[in-house]
Amino acid sequence: MNNEQKLYIAELTPEAEEQLLELEPKYRMRIAEAIKTFEYIGVQYKNINNLGKGLFEIKPSEVRAYFMYDPNRKRIIIVGFITLKKTQ
Numbered sequence: 001m002n003n004e005q006k007l008y009i010a011e012l013t014p015e016a017e018e019q020l021l022e023l024e025p026k027y028r029m030r031i032a033e034a035i036k037t038f039e040y041i042g043v044q045y046k047n048i049n050n051l052g053k054g055l056f057e058i059k060p061s062e063v064r065a066y067f068m069y070d071p072n073r074k075r076i077i078i079v080g081f082i083t084l085k086k087t088q
Contacts (some may be wrong), residue, residue, distance in 0.1 A: 004040055005008045006039045006040055007038050007040060007041070007042040008038065008041065008042060008069060008077045009061050009077070010035045010036075010038070010039055010079055011077070011078055011079065012079045013078065013079070013080060015077050015080075015081060016065070016080055016081060016082050018081070019081060019082040020032075020082050023063070023082065023084065026060075027062065027084060030060045030062075031058070031060060031063040031065050031071070031082060033060065034047055034058050034059075034060035034063075034065070035047065035058065035065065036078060038058055039077075040074050043056075045058070047059050052064070054068050055068060055080075056069070057078050058069065058079075062084055062088075063082065063084060064081075064082070064083045064084070065079050065080070065081070065082045065083075066079075066080040066081050066082075066083075067079045067080050070076070073081050
């Protein structure tokens with residue numbers, strides 16, 4: 001992936017950064033890797049759900065991050081609130 005050009009640049013809101021730092025390291029790594037993959041693959045990434053009204057969910061394993069992106073600019077995603085899924 002390093003030689004490919006990113007489709008999006010991930011930006012975390014201050015709230016999302018705080019929530020990310022509160023996650024256990026293994027979950028922090030999972031969501032960070034998923035966000036990095038999304039930067040290169042975009043909405044074709046298999047772990048993306050469109051929740052409607054411009055809100056999306058990225059969900060590697062038990063971790064969930066909610067974000068919006070500007071499809072016209074194709075360079076920026078805004079990552080919102082990061083949570084840990086509690087149930088199956």
